Amino acid sequence: MGKNNPFECKSWEKQNYRMTPHRAEQLECLFGKTIEQIKAIGRNKGKYPAYLGIKHNLAKMEKGFLVPLANANDGRKIDDL
DSSP: OOSSOTTOOHHHHHHTOOOOHHHHHHHHTTTTOBHHHHHHHOIIIIIHHHHHHHHTTSEEEETTEEEEOGGGGSSOOGGGO
């Protein structure tokens, strides 16, 4: 598991799922939260959307907080990720 994505799970990586509009909405609610706060929300509503956001370069961990990346709103359709 990678240092760049603290939410990575081997089974998720093998599935290679895409970011859906529903997961994107969940991700937006996680911005500004710490790893611990996101993990406390739960696997499906916290860790997984955060994992996908980092995987698809929509978010990153910065100073202990999940933050959006500048390219998060670059006009790509979520379904294209």
